[in-house]
Amino acid sequence: MKFGKLIVSNIAYRFFYLVTTIFITVLLTRLTTVNGYGVLSLMIANASFFNLVSCLGSESAVTYHYASGRLSRNKIFTIIWFVVLFQLVLLAIFETIYMKITGTYWVIKGNDIQFLWWGMVYLFAVTLTDKYAALFYGSHLYTSFNKIMVIGSLVSLAAFAGLYFFVSVGDVFFYLRLFILANFFQALLLLGSFHLKQPHSVSFGSVRKQDWRRFFSYSFIVFATNIIQFLAYRIDYWLVAFYKGDEELGLYSLAVRLNQLFWILPLFFAGIIFPQTADSNIINSEVRVVRLTRITIAILLVAELIALVLATPIIPFVFGKAYQRSVGPFIYLLPGFFLFGINILLAAYYAGKKQLNVNFIGSTICFLIVLFLDLLLIPRYGIIGAATASTVGYSVCGLYFVWRFTAFNRSKMANLLFLKPQDLTEIRHFVKYLFLRRDLL
Numbered sequence: 001m002k003f004g005k006l007i008v009s010n011i012a013y014r015f016f017y018l019v020t021t022i023f024i025t026v027l028l029t030r031l032t033t034v035n036g037y038g039v040l041s042l043m044i045a046n047a048s049f050f051n052l053v054s055c056l057g058s059e060s061a062v063t064y065h066y067a068s069g070r071l072s073r074n075k076i077f078t079i080i081w082f083v084v085l086f087q088l089v090l091l092a093i094f095e096t097i098y099m100k101i102t103g104t105y106w107v108i109k110g111n112d113i114q115f116l117w118w119g120m121v122y123l124f125a126v127t128l129t130d131k132y133a134a135l136f137y138g139s140h141l142y143t144s145f146n147k148i149m150v151i152g153s154l155v156s157l158a159a160f161a162g163l164y165f166f167v168s169v170g171d172v173f174f175y176l177r178l179f180i181l182a183n184f185f186q187a188l189l190l191l192g193s194f195h196l197k198q199p200h201s202v203s204f205g206s207v208r209k210q211d212w213r214r215f216f217s218y219s220f221i222v223f224a225t226n227i228i229q230f231l232a233y234r235i236d237y238w239l240v241a242f243y244k245g246d247e248e249l250g251l252y253s254l255a256v257r258l259n260q261l262f263w264i265l266p267l268f269f270a271g272i273i274f275p276q277t278a279d280s281n282i283i284n285s286e287v288r289v290v291r292l293t294r295i296t297i298a299i300l301l302v303a304e305l306i307a308l309v310l311a312t313p314i315i316p317f318v319f320g321k322a323y324q325r326s327v328g329p330f331i332y333l334l335p336g337f338f339l340f341g342i343n344i345l346l347a348a349y350y351a352g353k354k355q356l357n358v359n360f361i362g363s364t365i366c367f368l369i370v371l372f373l374d375l376l377l378i379p380r381y382g383i384i385g386a387a388t389a390s391t392v393g394y395s396v397c398g399l400y401f402v403w404r405f406t407a408f409n410r411s412k413m414a415n416l417l418f419l420k421p422q423d424l425t426e427i428r429h430f431v432k433y434l435f436l437r438r439d440l441l
Helices: 003-054 058-068 073-102 113-138 142-166 172-197 209-244 246-278 285-319 321-352 356-408 413-417 421-436
Strands: none
Touching: 003 073, 003 113, 003 142, 003 172, 003 209, 003 246, 003 285, 003 321, 058 073, 058 113, 058 209, 058 246, 058 321, 073 113, 073 209, 113 142, 113 172, 113 246, 142 172, 142 246, 209 246, 209 356, 246 285, 246 321, 246 356, 285 321, 285 413, 321 356, 356 413
């Protein structure tokens, strides 16, 4: 499939995924109430952070080595499952120690043994999804991956819609378990589909010392960068929960979740840019990065301006009056999420070029700004302060990446940021091709 047609097909799938994600979020906010949504958001943040720390940057290394061919695929498969097993064992040990010290488990708050088991199931689903997403993208199977994500989200939507319209359950933990099972089902879909498309992919190979070194020499800087960047994303969750409680976290996490929808397109493009930049057989990667960045900026700008106008009436109407105070932080977060969308694309380019120091520096700058401003603003201004801190940190980080990219490639900033006539022609071709497709699902 040509690159343009590949982009169009996957934008369509991403759009379907975006729509189902919005509906799932609406249902979850109403089913769990504000406090329950805060608990759910904290579980997601805790599990994501543990996955990030314990995976040792392996997902990026999987995509890089799978795409570049610098490590045999059976060895990569062996390393993947070793890391998954390591993560699960490590979580069991950590949760046991945490329970002894605090009297409660960490991923899911509670002192019953079932909270430990469900937390481990959720971590397994998260890490398996990340590993197989890396395999799909490293194999350039972008369309297959996005199809499966749409299918999984539709199943989740059907389950939560059935509960919302036909069954009344007052137990928040019930919805947490259903959410975990939905993620586990999605992970199994990815696993099964990948191995069906790659018949000889289920093969383990002996991994020698130098293979481990080669694999993790790439992933170590990615590992450190990802941890720092994740802390920049989620330090506000923990500080809002600490200073203001679960209800405020529920309000704030909805604002963040809605803003993250603007990252679906940049993350998709980044997933393509990374393996294509890493693959030395693919030429003109810089040209594609610049064009995708210009198109992404234009789309995000229009989408965020619309969101700015509609946020005040739409958020309480869709999610309920209990979420009226989510409007303020949502609006404050818009500029930061817009500029960080550019950062997502350029970070993927630098990762593919093995210029990981650029990503590390940008993430560190972002985290330090967000942490300082969070500690300064959250105790006094609550969730508005958290949103202000994040938008300042994300904006500075986005501008840093724009500066580095234009300086490195000796190009004008306008060439990266503003649409050109040929971009409009390309977009028209994309739209025309999109409406002619009959085989998207």
